[in-house]
Amino acid sequence: xxxxxxxxxxxxxxxxxxxxxxxxxxxxxxxxxxxxxxxxxxxxxxxxxxxxxxxxxxxxxxxxxxxxxxxxxxxxxxxxxxxxxxxxxxxxxxxxxxxxxxxxxxxxxxxxxxxxxxxxxxxxxxxxxxxxxxxxxxx
Numbered sequence: 001x002x003x004x005x006x007x008x009x010x011x012x013x014x015x016x017x018x019x020x021x022x023x024x025x026x027x028x029x030x031x032x033x034x035x036x037x038x039x040x041x042x043x044x045x046x047x048x049x050x051x052x053x054x055x056x057x058x059x060x061x062x063x064x065x066x067x068x069x070x071x072x073x074x075x076x077x078x079x080x081x082x083x084x085x086x087x088x089x090x091x092x093x094x095x096x097x098x099x100x101x102x103x104x105x106x107x108x109x110x111x112x113x114x115x116x117x118x119x120x121x122x123x124x125x126x127x128x129x130x131x132x133x134x135x136x137x138x139x
Contacts, residue, residue, distance in 0.1 A: 021133065021135060022133040023129050023130060023132075023133035023134070023135050026125075026128075026129035026132060026133055027125065027126050027129045030122075030125035030126075030128075030129060031122045031125055031126065033118060034115065034118040034119065034121070034122035037111055037114050037115045037118060038115055040111055041108065041111040041112060041115055044104055044107050044108045044111060045108060047099050047104055048099075048101065048104050048105065048108060051099070051101075052096045052097060052098055052099055053096070053097040053098075053099050054094050054095070054096065054097065055094070055095050055096075055097045056092050056093065056094055056095070057092070057093055057095060058090050058091070058092055058093075059090070059091050059092075059093045060088060060089070060090050061088075061089055061091070062086040062087070062088060062089070063086065063087055063088075063089045064084055064085070064086055065084070065085060065086075065087055066082040066083070066084060066085075067082065067083055067084070067085035067087075068080060068081075068082055069081050069082065069083050
């Protein structure tokens with residue numbers, strides 16, 4: 001990888017963080033806790049509906065692939081050939097996690113209360129961002 005392409009890759013997160021209009025960034029920055037609690041609540045409600053939670057684990061294994069090999073023959077020519085070889089791979093595999101329905105219900109109730117408490121603050125933040133960064137409705 002060249003130095004320039006490495007710099008581009010390092011700058012990519014900064015460019016992506018700047019995505020969105022000023023109003024969208026303001027709303028995103030000021031409603032993070034509300035959105036996080038909402039995501040957790042949806043996950044817990046899904047766990048209760050299914051009767052189990054989902055987890056992920058990394059499973060390591062070897063995989064047989066064709067590896068490119070090269071050598072220089074006696075005349076100075078580069079000879080390329082392919083040879084079977086094993087490479088280490090890691091696959092992320094979902095698995096079921098048993099839940100305690102009573103504990104999940106308490107968690108759901110807590111998150112629902114927390115989201116309700118945050119909803120007013122989030123709505124105020126959205127309105128403040130819309131007032132601070134008005135956008136043209138036509139675009």
